[in-house]
Amino acid sequence: MSNSIQLNERVNLTKSQINVLRKQGQIPAIVYGKDVGSISVIVNEKEILAAVKNNQRAILIAAIPAQGNKPVLIQNIQRDPISNKIVHVDFYQLNMNESLDSKVTIHFSGEPAGVKAGGILQVEMYEVEVRCMPDNLLSAFEVDISGLGIGDQLHVSDLAFHEGIEVLSDSGAVLIRVSQTHAEEIVA
Template identity: 65%
Template sequence: MSNSIVLNERSSQQSGSQIRELRTSGRIPATVYGKDIGSVSVMVEEKSFLATIKENPRAILMADIPTKGKKPVTIQHIQKDPITRKILHIDFHQLNMNVAMDTKVTIHFSGEPIGVYEGGVMQVELYEVDVRCMPDDLLSAFEVDITKIGIGEHLLVSDLEFHKGVEVLTDPTAVVIKVSPAIEAELEDESAVATPVVPEVDKPTA
């Protein structure tokens, strides 16, 4: 938990024009929620925030709130403009470092499956898994060596070896990645495109 970020307080009664002015000046309005502090309206420098979360958006941040002190937080929600994708607002959640948390961990795939060199097609089914752990045990990402996966073989969630203290909540039988024969993969793609979505229609009552 080495990342720190400064959250300066702002009035919770700001008007729409004041919020727009805030964003124009390179700052993002945000709110911190927590058992100890309730709800606190804050703002954060956009450049600083983006640089802090670049490597791991789910990392635990040490938020420095001038009137509240330093609090461990995670990002609960980021609201973005649907067109420009610019960040409009951020919700932070204060953590209790003594209580387990539910979150997601991104899977990073290392190497190239041997099955791909043999003519197979790699298909990734999951890019992240749900886990439960203490905040200090939170992983930024989970590295998986996929070089030994051959044609017709796959890797399940149950095959992922997390360190002690991390409970995986995702279905252990779920496929993470597989290597299919080229023809089979093409048929799966064609089936996904060709299968029409039929809307449900209520039957008329007599």
């Protein structure tokens, strides 16, 4: 648990009042969970950007009004489609003694031998669903794909997560494949 974040109470604000807060660098958010129910809050934009800079799935210690400090996970970040600025954040309050379901991003490293030989790399999935204790949650999982040749595939079942992480995604699902290029025939 590396970061802490301050959340301030938000009570019955109009849309125009929320827009004014956004211009002042305050983002509307919600915290929900078994212990806290559902609480409307405001978070400082700089704090949330700093918290997600290195790990969007980091467990944060949130100072929640009238609740004290609680571990939370960023469940969703909504962004404006044009400016890409954060417009809303959903925090999920964690129970550190219960497992949780989350997604882990897969980072592919290396250049496959099949691509060097003229094949085409096709990424089918960028993340997998996992179940684990909050302390075991990974932000990303690195996979070396340099050994893949033309016609090779990497399946979810090929991932070797450490003990304590159960993969929920379909084990037969293809993460990445190297396909052969099809030369087009030239008709004279």
